[in-house]
Amino acid sequence: MTERLTADLASGELLDTLAEIAEAASQVILPYWRAGGEVFTKADDSPVTLADQAAERLILARLEALYPGVQAVAEEQSEAEGKPDRAADRFWLIDPLDGTRGFVQGKESFTVNIALIEARKPVAGVVSAPATATTWRTGPGGGAQMRRFGEAWRTIRVRNRPDEGVALLSHSVTDEEATRLAARHGCTRWQGTDSSLKFCLLAEGRFDAYPRTGPTSEWDTAAGQAVLEAAGGRVLAPDGSPLLYAKPGFVNGPFVALGG
Template structure:
């Protein structure tokens, strides 16, 4: 199979943007919220966005399997997966979406032999998209041309850590002592990884559960922008963990 990773980021971004256009009118519309077996929320926006993405990926890349959040929630994850596959989260940050907050995203990442080699993330409320292309990360606003983005050097005394809205202050204090950041900003979804990639934040330590589809696209975007995404011990962070139900361990995302 030819190496397509360098060339498909923009196409993945177009698919994310199409899903975002479908999802956005449902935001703040009083949409009904149901709950999955793990008590996480799901809405019709999640389902409609996923259906569009799956159809578009099947048409464009019929030979590459896809693992997506809502399908996995309903039918389970496969017991095994080949070396190349897509990971899709059609609406990352459903809790933010339900609250009416703007920090939710549409995500598509391509995995090859355990690594995210291409990806795209779109934030529907802001119209921002970040995507990989030719070993770098580009960003564009809806209707505008794309431009390269890059992580920034660690700003001593002003380093910003992105944390979840639900993180307790004492937990954030422990992370600050461990990782040396100065400022904190609560934020949902994979947009945290994109903010680090574009150089407006510096670190996102996640000492808690996530799934592979939550991180794959943002991981690809961050690394292509010069950032790092590793285990807390600094080891490579791998994908395709079918034996674990595609659950992630802890990770730390950093800029330069």
């Protein structure tokens, strides 16, 4: 039902729908958090929990019911069934629980991510943080917004780069590498943070850069990139071009996400 998807994207109704789905998935995840549930190991040695699987089932079922026939590329489905050989011109990218390692450890920085990709670019995206009951999204008519679950949306925007910028880095890098990466992008300080929350914190204007050197999957970044770009930021490949999607294997190379 591509006509309905086109109409809902143009009207902004799609963004309300995606936010509702992401927040519903968050409610599915929360009972598993800090509950000591079983953790499985995937082929790439990364963890997966029953929460990941239950949230993804909900997201896929809701999207298929509303927009049947639109291709969905989702993390757990791709692990179980294999990644598709190619992507349609328009498709969903879904990470039902980004930051699973932190989730298993009882940390708060895990997220639900749903993005719509069109012509290799993220044109709509929603990120929800179940532990803090917060959602960020691309806004109807442009811009980016955030809200606490059930509250009104408010506009967010990246900040102008301060004299002493602050970078966000993955916890997987060493302190020495983090300091070097932060300095490369004009930041004198850095902070470690998990998941796609990094894109959202840049979009809020709280930080200034998120450089990434190691590989990530496209579902890790698409929704966060959509929100950050809508807030006035950028996500760039090493050659300075925008980070694009539907790459071979749905894998990202190095990139940097920038605020103002």
